[in-house]
Amino acid sequence: MSDGGAHLPAAPPEGAAADWTIPQGWGDYTAAEHAVWDRLFQRQSAMLPGRASQAFLDGLDVLRLSRPGIPDFDELSERLMKATGWRVVAVPGLVPDDVFFRHLANRTFVAGNFIRRPDQLDYLQEPDVFHDVFGHVPLLADPVFADYMQAYGEGGLKFQGLGGLHRLARLYWYTVEFGLVREAGDLRIYGAGIVSSYGESVFALDNPSPHRVGFDIARVMRTPYRIDDFQQTYFVIDSFEDLLRQTLEADLAPLYRDLASTPDLDIAELAPGDRVLTRGSQAYARSKQDMKP
Template sequence: MGQDMHERPKGAAEDWTIAQDWGRYTAAEHAMWDRLFERQGKMLPGRVVPEFMAGLDILRMDKPGIPNFDALSERLMKATGWQVVAVPGLVPDAVFFDHLANRRFVAGRFIRTPDQIDYLEEPDIFHDVFGHVPLLANPVFADYMQAYGQGGLRADGLGAIERLARLYWYTVEFGLIRQDDGLKVYGAGIVSSYGESLFALDDPSPHRLGFDLRRLMRTNYKIDDYQQSYFVIDSFEDLLRQTAQTDLAPLYAELDGQPDLATDALLPGDRVFTRGTQAYAHSRRRPVHESAEDAGPVS
């Protein structure tokens, strides 16, 4: 997601894009990409939605080193009409939505350092490109992302950005999907994280709940640790139908004034795949005198 900010960084175009300047990457930075790619590549098969693995193949992202956005965009454009553009960091919401609405995915160009391999505060190129871009080669998910951008531009004028941000968080970033052989991950925040790829499917701690748009838009989320609840869609087609092909203005009005729900809330009407123990979240509420080492999530 973008953020509420107004000052465009020096050197950025009016749409906040910058050159990737692929040639500036060092051997150490390419090696970091390869290290992260190898780790996720070994662990994800069987856990991630098959469409993600297909996207890696279509876009030939298994080649060594940080992808060149020009070459990546050429392949992606042939698949679904999308392209990847570099930005200096988080961009304003309106800019973010406009890029998505025009089938442009914004990606940071920096890569984490070895001391940040398991946690960093701002998304890097591995999160943005490895985590997000493969599914943009899937026509249905590509349509969903474009429609999300179009919906964001409308929500901006309705004062409903926070509601829509929750949809992005619980689908694009931390979504699960139900398939014939069980639950799979597809959200980029999970797919690009070794720890959360395991936690989201295997750990008894989090709730895993059936996707419900009204319910989801009332639910808070955690930005600095593993999620306490994940929402499970039935298919990308159903996600597109429920969100992108529906006028959400009446829903925003309906939800206006309703209280937010806690990240670990369970409601009587929830479709529960897993009733979580919340043991992990409770363990993080440690006394002040305890060590806070390794307190962040793996990203």
């Protein structure tokens, strides 16, 4: 989702449909662009077994994402529709929040159609087709996670006028983008921002710096996040079923009212009542802070 939509135009840009979708333009990708996808895919897929959720790994197979080259969204959507009724559409970049919520509520995932340059393999500020498709789409082949994404979109449409968009953004960030899950007696990654990042795939599970805390929806909504570096806290769900249950059972209107009078937590703070799985040293974040002039 966007950062509130303030920097986005009120109407779709030229060439986009009323719902902000555009043609993917699959035939316009160059051999070099396909090669960037292949390089990224090979690097990530080789290191994710034993680290990524089994549902994510299964999604790679179900959707045949191991085939060479940037996926064709039409072909990808055919396979995804058979699995969970979702489809993938191209957009020109970030879209307004109401547009984003409406697409999710209708089981449509919006993805950027451009791919990063070869010198941007390890970091890109705006999500590209690799982040959006490799990172997000495999889990949409899982029926429970697919329902969670739809429920998130429906919640956004219903409650976006209550002044809680920044709290909804935190929920998305700490689950869809940077979530961890208990699985097979261990922790696994499932958030798209982690599975599509070589460095964070290692950091999120192995580094002693970040906190790892049991997921609670109100706790997550009180916690700011980092957009410029590895996270200082990761939230761990017990299962996708539990994530969906907590989301469906949450009455966001009174929750927003309660949180409006409750101060945010510091990004590295542990709170009373936290289920602390790992008390991090925060050494990585402090080292980066010490390096600033």
